[in-house]
Amino acid sequence: MTEDAILPPKARPAGFLRAPLGLGLMLGLFSLVAALMLAFANDLTRAPIAARHAEDLLAALAQVVPADLHDNDLAADIRTVEDAVEGAVPIHVAARDGAVSGVAFELTGYGYSGAIRVLMGVAPDGTLLGVRVLSHAETPGLGDKIEVAKGEWILGFAGRSLTDPAPEGWKVRRDGGVFDQFAGATITPRAVVGTVHRGLTLFRRHRDALLAPMPPKS
Template identity: 30%
Template structure:
């Protein structure tokens, strides 16, 4: 009995010390992780709105309460807004998909960048491929986009990835959410 108590106390001490070390390590690295995430976001903003020199976050609650909207950035050059980058997180097949959607002040989609996601590797993960994402680039924001597998043509149709329609639909939902926010709230600012 005494041996079991002794082993239990040793195990308790070892796990307590390990937990303390992990906690300290987490506190030290958390700031570095946040700095890297901010730098990655900054790089993505520049990629999606290359003509912008400055980016300011918009923190208006009524804008952030909309479906899928996470963050909104205005991009400006010489004090004039040249576009917006909107971070959305639609529900994909296997979880939320983090995305950034760039829209010029004229109402043209300048790009879409897929961030963190848990879509099926090799199938749903194809949503991040340029061949899929580039379908949105240089399209207007007048109409909602529609995901299709039938090969329909037109400004509003986006060809879905065969076998990954849920993931494709999620990306279209995310872009439509950003598009809707732009048309209804940001376009006339």
């Protein structure tokens, strides 16, 4: 005797639910409900996440462009340059009374463990105002010394330019340059030095366009 045969009629599963079509419809219903819940959660968190990103951007920009150099909104005033080497690069423009007093932008280099996002501020004369690493995946205790929270190495770029040091000096000491490397981690600082140098050459290529006066606010 089968199990169904001994169940009372009301305890037996409905034939529709046991059929492939019924099971498929139930699975589809569950998937729809889950998708709606995820979409609702995404809508609830989108605004707070965007606000946090804006706060992080402003904090990072403030570290590479001193506040006393501008009276505009660095996060909002952006010029995009189309560069033959780097592609399209958004440039945050610092200005005081409409005159450009500096720019800040991000480039990506590649270290031992992957991408290193580098933010740099540059004065109109091509001098670095500051450099910060926004994100990386380098080895803790070795490559992570590129973070300002882990050491002062990154602060050594302030005041540098394409002529200070000379072109051959834009390397780590192991390669004949002037920038220190880390014990057991040469690839990481080498990547940052190269990225910053790329940024300065990008600024030089587009200097005239980037230093054009800002249009008056309406």
